[in-house]
Structures are given as structure tokens and as C-alpha cells.
Amino acid sequence: EAGVTQFPSHSVIEKGQTVTLRCDPISGHDNLYWYRRVMGKEIKFLLHFVKESKQDESGMPNNRFLAERTGGTYSTLKVQPAELEDSGVYFCASSQSVSREYRTDTQYFGPGTRLTVL
């Protein structure tokens, strides 16, 4: 079974440009998450999709970030315009379903996209 994949693995752009990150979850996983790790800091939650709907977008830093998951399959995260502080590693994770017993899920992560804004 293929794991979570992310594209590109690295992206270097200039301040003010637009970048789109893509995440392909594990097939059949309804839940998709985006996280970000800024250099030297902890990983922070950005948002959570259930199928094509945004379940929780409380972690999105500002309106320069736009996430979509059309058709409930892959997701894109667009940063427009990019700022220096957007640099970091963007992780995507997916999970099959939420356990009825424990009301939580096991999230499987992709390798991340390293974004550098110059």
C-alpha cells in the first residue's frame, strides 16, 4: 500500500511569489491533515479535512493560505503571496477513520515539503 506522498519535496521561491503544495493521502483515507514546522520550532496544526469538507481550520495562520481538497482525494495548499516567515516544512497526514471507541485516529504522515522563501 502506498503511503502519503507530497510534492514537491523542496521548493525555493522569492517573497511575493505563489507556491502550491500537493498531498496525496493513502487511498481510502477520509481524513487529511496539514501541519507545518517552522525552523527550530514545534510542529503546528494547520487544518483538517474530512473528505472534501474542512472540519477544522483553526491553525491556518492567515488568508494568504488556501487549502482545497476537491473530490475528497488529494489536497493542495497554496500560499499567495509567500512571506519569509512561511519558510518551513509542511507535513501532510491522513487517517482512515476515527475510532468510535476512542474518538481518535492514527495519522500517517508524508515526508514533507521543505519550503524556503527568500
Next chain:
Amino acid sequence: AQSVTQLDSQVPVFEEAPVELRCNYSSSVSVYLFWYVQYPNQGLQLLLKYLSGSTLVKGINGFEAEFNKSQTSFHLRKPSVHISDTAEYFCAVSQVPNAGNYQLIWGAGTKLIIKP
């Protein structure tokens, strides 16, 4: 709100020696607890998790962790490390009950450095 503290940014240890990576959390509600590992140039992989039941949790690659509610800790241990354990280890929590909020709250990570 929850927070997670990993007290050590780096832990150097000799090969075949035991190791403990510390994790403390703060939360006004019950939490689930997780340890993830990131090997060089790879994604985050789940090592183990505590949801309920026995406070001693065993994970992959010989790791285990113990949940201590009174100490609000979830320290990760391995009795004998190998060079292949070189990686960054992350402690994370999620809220219980979570009413649709499944996000993970993360510690800053601990780099385990194995010395030959």
C-alpha cells in the same frame, strides 16, 4: 489548551546504552499521547500511542513509554539503542473527548544521537 514540553533538544548516547527521552504535557482535559519518529529524509512515523488501559505502552523497534498522570509525563525509553535509532523523536497529544478536534499538539522534538 494543551502544550507539550520535550526538555532535551538533543540526547547523545553510546550505542547499546539505554536511553530515555522526556516528555511532559499540560492540559486541562484528558489527553491521548503519542510518540512519533522522523528518520533522516523520511516522514513522521508512529512509534507508539497511549489511549487507555495499561500505562506502559510498547511500540515498534523496541521502544516503550510510560504514562504517568500525576507527573503529566510520557517518557520514551529503550534499553539498548542501535545506530539505526538515530532520528528525531516527537511527543504529541490530542484532546479527549475531542468533539471533532483531532489535531495533534506537538513538542519541539528531541534529536537522538548515537555515538559508536
